[in-house]
Amino acid sequence: DADVTQTPRNRITKTGKRIMLECSQTKGHDRMYWYRQDPGLGLRLIYYSFDVKDINKGEISDGYSVSRQAQAKFSLSLESAIPNQTALYFCATSDGGTGFPYQPQHFGDGTRLSIL
């Protein structure tokens, strides 16, 4: 089983719909992140969380919201989807313990989201 699991893997939906992307992890990491990836632009950070009660905006948070329901779960919502939110979305985790800031991030398989 994957350490970082994203659901759904693929989603096609219409403009204006509310969408939730789920991420769960079994790595026991404190820190979780949501990114989007667009061709030629690399990965850009949407939101991140260092603990259950901690939520922080990333580079491109407008139009998105998140919820950290438990240490192992971090969900991303698009309240009213628009076509330019079509992208590949990744969840990631990292260990905030000993050795930070040298700890790398570990990624889920990604969610391919298309908004028509």
Next chain:
Amino acid sequence: RKEVEQDPGPFNVPEGATVAFNCTYSNSASQSFFWYRQDCRKEPKLLMSVYSSGNEDGRFTAQLNRASQYISLLIRDSKLSDSATYLCVVNNAGNMLTFGGGTRLMVKP
């Protein structure tokens, strides 16, 4: 200027060749550095961390030059399976990773 810049490539090399990628970063306060590998439509996977003294893992060697603010990745004896996009990643103050746009490598038979 982008915070982390990479030549997008593609680098087309024959099997067995040695190939090197560079990456420059703009934030002199950057604290840690990584190379990730990403296959088409898949998630990024950590290839190696980059240490100040340089480090090697099999055919892969990473170097960091803080004075000039660049990171390099050297791949020796390229394999077909090395074909992928290589992402340069910088961890800045504020605990966030900044990704370069990636360098695409294609190893040909």
